[in-house]
Amino acid sequence: MTKTPQKTPLVKLTNVGKKYPKLTALSAVDMQLAQGEVLGLFGHNGAGKTTMMKLILGVISPSHGNVEVMGVAPDSKEAWHMRAKIGYLPENVSFYEQLTGLEVLSYFAKLKGYSNQQAQKHAIALLEQVGVAHAMKRQVKTYSKGMRQRLGLAQAFIGHPALLLLDEPTVGLDPIATADFYKTVDALKSQGTSVILCSHVLPGVEQHIDRAMILSSGKMLAMGSLQELREAADLPVAIKVKGLNGSLRNDSHLVKYLLDEKNGDLLTVPEQDKLTTLRQLLSYESIKDVSIDSANLDQVYQYYLSRHLSSNPPENKKLKEQS
Amino acid sequence: MKQILAVASKEFHDGLRNRWLISITIIFAILSIGLTYFGAAASGAVGVTSLSTTVASLASLAVFLIPLIALLLSYDSFVGEQESGTLLLLLTYPLSKSQLLLGKFLGQGGIITLATILGFGASAVILYLQLNDIAVLSVFATFITSAVLLGLSFTAIAYLISLSVSEKSKAAGFALITWFFFALVFDLALLALLVGIEQGISQQGLTQLMMLNPADIFRLVNLAGLDSSDINGALAIAIKSSLSQGQLFSILLAWVVLPIATAIFIFKKKSL
Numbered sequence: 001m002t003k004t005p006q007k008t009p010l011v012k013l014t015n016v017g018k019k020y021p022k023l024t025a026l027s028a029v030d031m032q033l034a035q036g037e038v039l040g041l042f043g044h045n046g047a048g049k050t051t052m053m054k055l056i057l058g059v060i061s062p063s064h065g066n067v068e069v070m071g072v073a074p075d076s077k078e079a080w081h082m083r084a085k086i087g088y089l090p091e092n093v094s095f096y097e098q099l100t101g102l103e104v105l106s107y108f109a110k111l112k113g114y115s116n117q118q119a120q121k122h123a124i125a126l127l128e129q130v131g132v133a134h135a136m137k138r139q140v141k142t143y144s145k146g147m148r149q150r151l152g153l154a155q156a157f158i159g160h161p162a163l164l165l166l167d168e169p170t171v172g173l174d175p176i177a178t179a180d181f182y183k184t185v186d187a188l189k190s191q192g193t194s195v196i197l198c199s200h201v202l203p204g205v206e207q208h209i210d211r212a213m214i215l216s217s218g219k220m221l222a223m224g225s226l227q228e229l230r231e232a233a234d235l236p237v238a239i240k241v242k243g244l245n246g247s248l249r250n251d252s253h254l255v256k257y258l259l260d261e262k263n264g265d266l267l268t269v270p271e272q273d274k275l276t277t278l279r280q281l282l283s284y285e286s287i288k289d290v291s292i293d294s295a296n297l298d299q300v301y302q303y304y305l306s307r308h309l310s311s312n313p314p315e316n317k318k319l320k321e322q323s
Numbered sequence: 324m325k326q327i328l329a330v331a332s333k334e335f336h337d338g339l340r341n342r343w344l345i346s347i348t349i350i351f352a353i354l355s356i357g358l359t360y361f362g363a364a365a366s367g368a369v370g371v372t373s374l375s376t377t378v379a380s381l382a383s384l385a386v387f388l389i390p391l392i393a394l395l396l397s398y399d400s401f402v403g404e405q406e407s408g409t410l411l412l413l414l415t416y417p418l419s420k421s422q423l424l425l426g427k428f429l430g431q432g433g434i435i436t437l438a439t440i441l442g443f444g445a446s447a448v449i450l451y452l453q454l455n456d457i458a459v460l461s462v463f464a465t466f467i468t469s470a471v472l473l474g475l476s477f478t479a480i481a482y483l484i485s486l487s488v489s490e491k492s493k494a495a496g497f498a499l500i501t502w503f504f505f506a507l508v509f510d511l512a513l514l515a516l517l518v519g520i521e522q523g524i525s526q527q528g529l530t531q532l533m534m535l536n537p538a539d540i541f542r543l544v545n546l547a548g549l550d551s552s553d554i555n556g557a558l559a560i561a562i563k564s565s566l567s568q569g570q571l572f573s574i575l576l577a578w579v580v581l582p583i584a585t586a587i588f589i590f591k592k593k594s595l
Contacts, residue, residue: 057415059595083417093408098340110329111416155412 008071010035010163010194011056016065017218018051025051026218028065033194035162038185040205041198042301043215049198050091052215053165056196057088069163084112087161089152091168091198097141101132101151104140105158112159126154131180145172153181164188164195182208206297214304221304226297230271233303235295237274239267241281243288253280326418330426331433338396338434347392347435351442354388355381359446377450378462381443382545385470386538387506389439393477394484397431398498401485401590411595420590428478428583435474443467465568469544472575476537477505479582486589509536530566537578544571 011033018026026048033039041049054060055067058074070085072078095104105123106116114122127133130150135143143151149172156164170178185195185208199205206212206226213223222229239257241248246264248254254277257267269277274292281287295303338344358380404410413423447463484497513532533539547568 054411054595059411059414080417083415086415088412088415090408090412093412095407095409096337098337107329107333108416111326111413111418113325113417 009033010037010070011196012066012068013052013055014066014068016052016055016062016067018048018055018060019063024218026055029215029220031213031220031223033163033196035194036189036192037211038189038195038197038209040209040212040297041196041215042200042212042297044200044305046217047215048218049215050167051218053088053167053196053198056165057086058083084159085162087156087158087164089156089164089166089169091171093152095140095148095151095155098139100137100139101127101143101147102136104151105136105154108155109158114159122158123154126157127151129157129184130154131177146174146177149173150177153184157184160193162193164193165198166195167198168200169197170199178204203296203298212297212300214301216305216308219308221308226300229300229304230295233295233300234271235299235303236268236270237295238293239269239274239277239281240291240293241265241267241287241289243286244284245286247284247286251280326422327426327429330418330423331429334427334430335433338431343396344434344438347396347438348442350388350392351385351438352445354384355443355446356449358384359450374450374454374456374459374462377446378466378545381446381466382542385443386473386541389435389470389474389541390477390506390538391502393435393474394481394498394502396434397427397478397481398485398494399491400427400431400482402488402491402494403485405489405595406491414595421587424482424583424587424590428475428482432475432478435478436471439470439474440467443470466545469541469572469575472572472579473537473541476575476578476582479579479586482586483582483589486586486593505536505538510539534574537575540571540575540578544568544575547571 009032011031013029013031016026016029017024029048029052031039041052043049051060055062056069056074058067058069058076058079061075067074069079070082072082074082096107099107102120102123105126106119109119109122110116124133124136127136130153132143132147132150132154135147140148140151149169153166153169156166170181173181182204185197189195197205197209209226211223211225212229214221214229222232224232242265244265248258248267249264254267257269257273257277258264259268260266267277267281271294278290278292281290359377401410404413414420443463444467447459447467450463451459480501481498484494484501488494488497513529516532517529530543533543543566547566
């Protein structure tokens with residue numbers, strides 16, 4: 001895990017905000033992304049994820065603060081050359097329906113600077129990589145949702161980008177394709193590609209990201225590695241035991257962890273008491289099995305979100321209006 | 324330049340794929356050949372009629388058709404891509420907004436240009452073979468060049484519409500209104516001015532007002548050189564005031580360049 005990059009970061013946001021006449025889409029966000037790092041960007045619809053991506057892409061300019069990508073402001077003229085090194089998968093893009101998959105990809109490859117023949121070659125290689133090569137001569141309008149999503153991914157991979165911004169990349173993908181996708185992300189990461197994954201919280205995403213950022217109604221609620229977020233949130237660990245047949249209810253030390261009245265085998269233990277509790281449990285002769293579940297990303301996300309909403313009730317209302 | 328060509332070639336191929344090129348060419352060819360042969364049917368004669376009658380009837384039809392076709396071809400160029408999300412994606416590529424716009428203009432303008440040359444060129448060739456008169460070629464060269472400029476002008480106007488609205492259906496509505504205004508309402512308003520205000524509008528003033536409508540400039544270009552017996556109404560008066568062909572062509576060209584420049588300006592201001 002790359003927590004504190006020594007080199008200049010690939011992406012650097014300093015106190016960045018974006019205001020529209022009627023709403024503040026993003027306020028005071030600080031973020032750095034190192035080379036080869038994968039950042040997960042989580043939040044509801046309208047939380048500011050897409051705005052943040054657009055700012056990094058240079059499609060819109062920040063109202064205040066500084067955005068730097070590869071050392072330059074992405075909305076400046078100097079940023080021209082680096083655009084070929086950035087891959088983007090927008091949310092809900094529908095490609096030219098009348099063109100074939102190969103034609104769509106060749107067109108985008110040409111716009112990234114490939115010559116006609118190279119573009120074709122590169123496009124075929126990418127279509128093979130995402131598994132749509134069998135349908136490359138068919139019109140996009142005949143593609144299923146999953147195939148369109150894969151085509152979009154292939155589009156983002158054009159030109160071996162150094163930075164990938166993926167907005168809801170796994171929407172519409174079946175579990176196998178999702179697993180393939182994460183494998184690709186891991187491979188790109190090991191080649192030094194930085195990735196920003198914008199997503200609703202999905203099971204399985206946590207093994208593939210180095211850090212997570214949680215956004216809500218334009219504000220950054222938390223950022224850090226999953227471990228750091230978990231510690232900061234101080235969420236309890238769930239410990240399940242088998243074979244004790246409810247004898248824990250009579251244990252004066254452990255009974256306080258039995259939060260669920262009916263279930264005598266489920267202990268909810270604060271992180272720092274985890275090991276002591278385990279030792280005590282293991283002293284029972286009759287214990288057959290123990291399983292330990294740390295808080296997952298979803299729980300961490302819910303924690304930060306509910307904390308934010310309870311401290312800002314008016315924001316809650318605004319969030320509903322936006323989504 | 325490479326980017327512009329990539330966009331242009333995609334748009335041109337779209338025009339081929341959607342059968343735009345072939346349909347426009349066929350419409351123009353049938354109309355012009357038909358008018359060439361049967362233009363004088365009303366006066367009892369069938370066959371190749373006089374050059375000035377043919378061009379006069381061709382011009383008065385083309386002035387309705389060409390703007391309509393150009394607007395239809397291009398009204399959804401930007402708003403369509405905006406709705407499907409590809410516009411946002413394209414703008415994250417190493418491709419500037421003006422490159423994208425000029426590329427589209429080159430591709431779609433190419434379709435209009437080629438269809439005009441092929442469609443009307445067909446009747447030019449037939450007339451030339453029948454009349455064996457070199458004047459046919461020069462008159463048709465003027466006609467086709469001005470028709471191409473008229474088409475390009477309305478393509479540019481279609482981009483203005485496409486960039487100013489956020490829904491495809493709205494763009495279609497505005498395109499229709501634009502066509503109605505330039506092709507019909509504008510001339511009716513001019514006539515009303517002419518009749519309604521006694522000595523209120525000079526010949527000079529009328530001609531100047533006509534410069535505000537590319538369709539009228541197109542008419543002037545093509546009717547100025549012909550026998551005035553085929554022309555009547557407001558046009559006849561305007562024609563008598565003198566504006567050289569060169570001037571008229573320059574103003575028509577300005578009607579291509581200015582909307583394109585304005586469209587680029589609007590595109591640059593547009594936030595996605």
